[in-house]
Amino acid sequence: MSIAETGEFGLIARIVARLEPGPATLLGPGDDGAVVAAPDGRVVASTDVLVEGRHFRRDWSSAADVGHRAAAANLADIAAMGAVPTALLVALCVPPDLGVAWAEELSDGLSAEAAQVGASIVGGDMSASPTLTIAVTALGDLQGQTPVVRGGAQPGDVIAVAGRLGYAAAGYTVLSRGFRTPKMLVEAYRRPQVPYEQGPVAARQGATSMIDVSDGLLQDLGHIATASVVGIDVHSDAFPVPDQMRDAAAALGVDPYQWILAGGDDHALAATFPPGVPLPPGWSPIGAVHEGTGVTVDRKVWTGVKGWDHFR
DSSP: OBHHHHOHHHHHHHHHTTOOOOTTEEEOBTBSSOEEOOTTSOEEEEEEEEEBTTTBOTTTSOHHHHHHHHHHHHHHHHHHTTOEEEEEEEEEEEOTTSBHHHHHHHHHHHHHHHHTTTOEEEEEEEEEOSSOEEEEEEEEEOTTOOOOOGGGOOTTOEEEEESOOSHHHHHHHHHHTTOOOSHHHHHHHHSOOOOTTHHHHHHHTTOSEEEEESSOHHHHHHHHHHHHTOEEEEOGGGOOOOHHHHHHHHHHTOOHHHHHHHOOSSOEEEEEEOTTOOOOTTOEEEEEEESSSSEEETTBOOOSOOSOOTTO
């Protein structure tokens, strides 16, 4: 059955019936607006959009995979502020001939990813469109913590990362060359493994700045460097290359550090911590903050692409 056959409200009813409310949901889908608890009194909000052919391909990923990726891109931003995600709002623009089953599976993927952090889908919107587009807004609760912003890094701070780097970019390259293995890399592209819990952990440990690594480590650290008016140096020896990634890089003729330092979509978290502060479990040091500007690798300018740019 296509969406044109079931109709807008028929599809909405089918999707809503599949949703489970999260603990912060006071009023879910079905009214003009949702009501979400905000015990802290402050709400962290972030939004992102995925466009077919630009951010995902249906011949590379299942609908559930796309749902996981769409949710992860937003939930990671909430975690990067030191907050706990509570809810998602989803706007879906679809071709009328898209199958209802695909849209239902998409909602299952979105819900499953959100459920990992106790969040849920509380509402959204829908429209017909020649291009399949998914726009997600995430909400989060700071739980009494000060938000960790990009502009707080200080010279002498240690840069650390929680989560994986380069896996999703390697998987993207593998798929773009027409292969489906190594499975570990391809699955990393389809469904990122995001260390959501490490965002609030870093905030409690005194992180001075933090960011979700969505567009590439060097590019995203550049946002911290610019906002904090500091220089950042990354140590390449802080990134051991996994065997499967090294083998795939050799087979494809790619420098694996291009994936690790400039690849996005893993949604690792990068943060700076004051010198002498013990890093929380799950965080690994990768460099240091210094007086100056820009981001270097081993004190040298990185000559490769630094990350993703929609208009490059």
